[in-house]
Amino acid sequence: MIRERDEQEPGTHTPLDFEAMAAAGDIDIIRPSTPEAVAFAVELAGQLDGSNAELIARDGPDAMTSVRLLRQAGLLAEGDPGTVAGALASYRERLGFDHAGLAAWLGVNATQLAALGLCARPDPASPAFIDIVGELTRRYGADAGRLAEALG
Numbered sequence: 001m002i003r004e005r006d007e008q009e010p011g012t013h014t015p016l017d018f019e020a021m022a023a024a025g026d027i028d029i030i031r032p033s034t035p036e037a038v039a040f041a042v043e044l045a046g047q048l049d050g051s052n053a054e055l056i057a058r059d060g061p062d063a064m065t066s067v068r069l070l071r072q073a074g075l076l077a078e079g080d081p082g083t084v085a086g087a088l089a090s091y092r093e094r095l096g097f098d099h100a101g102l103a104a105w106l107g108v109n110a111t112q113l114a115a116l117g118l119c120a121r122p123d124p125a126s127p128a129f130i131d132i133v134g135e136l137t138r139r140y141g142a143d144a145g146r147l148a149e150a151l152g
Contacts, residue, residue: 083121084117084121085116088116108140
């Protein structure tokens with residue numbers, strides 16, 4: 001259902017609104033998987049690196065940088081069985097690994113492990129389980145067989 005402009009909730013926009021803003025030069029619309037999207041991601045990563053450096057300069061080695069925040073979020077997610085982190089935490093305990101050991105076993109670094117952990121846990125009974133694990137391994141660089149074993 002398309003709402004009339006008067007019926008729209010404040011602060012919301014329709015696709016036509018976005019097209020009009022882009023045409024007026026107020027915003028840029030960047031489609032995923034385009035060279036523009038890649039360039040934008042690289043630019044944002046550079047800005048994030050700069051912000052992290054400023055935080056470290058201001059707050060010292062205990063600064064809450066983006067990487068540190070990501071790792072903290074990954075640790076918190078271990079308490080949620082609906083996340084990959086929740087599944088990996090119980091598997092890690094069964095294997096007797098610490099976080100570094102689990103990351104090495106999966107073939108990822110600590111930051112990749114944290115980011116992977118924030119993803120929703122795929123249902124091993126789902127016909128799409130292997131496809132979802134495949135996508136996670138492509139995105140985060142984990143060993144597909146080991147990740148499937150840990151999540152299964």
